[in-house]
Each structure stands twice: as C-alpha cells, then as structure tokens.
Amino acid sequence: MGLLLYGSPGIEIKFDDRALQHLQIVITAKLRRHESFVFSWNDAPETGSGRSSIWLDPSSTLCYRYFGSRIPSINREWVDALMESANSGSGLNFLPEPPAHDTGHVLSESEVRDHH
Numbered sequence: 067m068g069l070l071l072y073g074s075p076g077i078e079i080k081f082d083d084r085a086l087q088h089l090q091i092v093i094t095a096k097l098r099r100h101e102s103f104v105f106s107w108n109d110a111p112e113t114g115s116g117r118s119s120i121w122l123d124p125s126s127t128l129c130y131r132y133f134g135s136r137i138p139s140i141n142r143e144w145v146d147a148l149m150e151s152a153n154s155g156s157g158l159n160f161l162p163e164p165p166a167h168d169t170g171h172v173l174s175e176s177e178v179r180d181h182h
Contacts, residue, residue, distance in 0.1 A: 071129040072120050079118075080110065084138045085163070090130050091140065092148040092158065093122060100124050104157030119157075141166060 068086035070079040081089065096103055102123035109116045122128075144163045152158035 067133055069129075069131040071131060072122075072126065074127050076127075076129065077120070079107065079120075081107075081160075083132045083134050085160070086130055086132065087138050088140065088144050088148060088163075089158075089160070091145055092152050093128070095149065096152055096158075097122065097124050097126070103152055105152075105160075106157060107160040122158075 067080050068083040070081060070086060070089065071077070072079065093105070102121065104119050105122050106117060106119040109118055141163060143166070144161075147161050147164060148158065151161060
C-alpha cells in the first residue's frame, strides 16, 4: 500500500502502488504545466467511507511513497481516463483501473514523462 503525502505536516492518502503510480503520472503532468486542480477520492471504510478532496497547485508539497521497489507497468487507458478527469471542471477524481485491452503497448519511460 503506497502513500500520497500532501502538505506539511503531511496528510496521508493511501492507494495501492499501481494506482499511486498512475496518479503520479497525471498529477505530475498537470503540475509541470503549472495547472491547479482539485483531486478527489472515496475514503476507505476504516476512515468513515466518505469523500475527500485536496487542492493541488505547483507550490503543493507532495511525496509519493511506495511499498514495493518495482515500478508497475503503465496502463495507457487508465492514464488517459485519469487525465480526462483531471482536465474536467470537477478536477481529478480517482477512477478504478479500466479493463485492459490487449494492445501489447505499455508506456515507455519517455512516453510517461511526456504524456499529455
């Protein structure tokens, strides 16, 4: 289970490593372009099963902490769906991974860096 740490002192937001890697790609792409946006997710049952949101802008303090050391493969469709959400008026809403279509294409490091 990975953590997205937001602010100082950090708010800990738990995601599995695979989801966190996909969120990092989208959040980094938006912030690199100096775009501010809201990020929302559903809280885990142990924290009340509600919904939380944070405001992200280029001056936000973020830390991505992964449980495992391996970088997961990247699902282009998931990145695209998250980016579409991030570019909407309601901001980035965490979405579950869509079913994989076997295109045989996994994003390379340069594609991840330059995506959107």
